[in-house]
Amino acid sequence: MSGTRLITVTGGKVQLQTCGLYAGHRVPILNAHHICPESWWLAAGKPVATPFKSLCPNCHESVHTAIDGILDGWDVTSLPPRCVVLARQAFTIAADFGLTPAPTL
Numbered sequence: 001m002s003g004t005r006l007i008t009v010t011g012g013k014v015q016l017q018t019c020g021l022y023a024g025h026r027v028p029i030l031n032a033h034h035i036c037p038e039s040w041w042l043a044a045g046k047p048v049a050t051p052f053k054s055l056c057p058n059c060h061e062s063v064h065t066a067i068d069g070i071l072d073g074w075d076v077t078s079l080p081p082r083c084v085v086l087a088r089q090a091f092t093i094a095a096d097f098g099l100t101p102a103p104t105l
């Protein structure tokens with residue numbers, strides 16, 4: 001699960017940032033998440049062509065848990081619903097581009 005850490009400092013002051021899934025999640029560091037995991041593109045030998053979403057660290061972990069859970073047939077209903085929706089988009093993109101989903105954690 002790779003992802004660039006995004007920090008914003010304005011005038012020497014650390015700014016809280018808003019999670020791309022839940023506006024109530026205000027955090028100092030956002031993770032740039034590949035909606036369709038980078039590892040799936042690399043495994044297929046294709047250029048990475050996924051959109052990104054900026055997520056708080058908790059949502060980021062939840063999305064990857066959901067991706068792996070959907071892959072393994074787990075019940076993921078305990079996870080935040082928007083994280084599960086975003087995880088499902090990974091499989092849609094993978095199908096569109098002929099990628100093979102694999103565990104991401």
Ligand SMILES: [Zn+2]
Pocket residue numbers: 001002003032033034060064
């Ligand atoms: Zn990610």
Ligand SMILES: [Zn+2]
Pocket residue numbers: 019020021022025055056057058059060
């Ligand atoms: Zn969040």
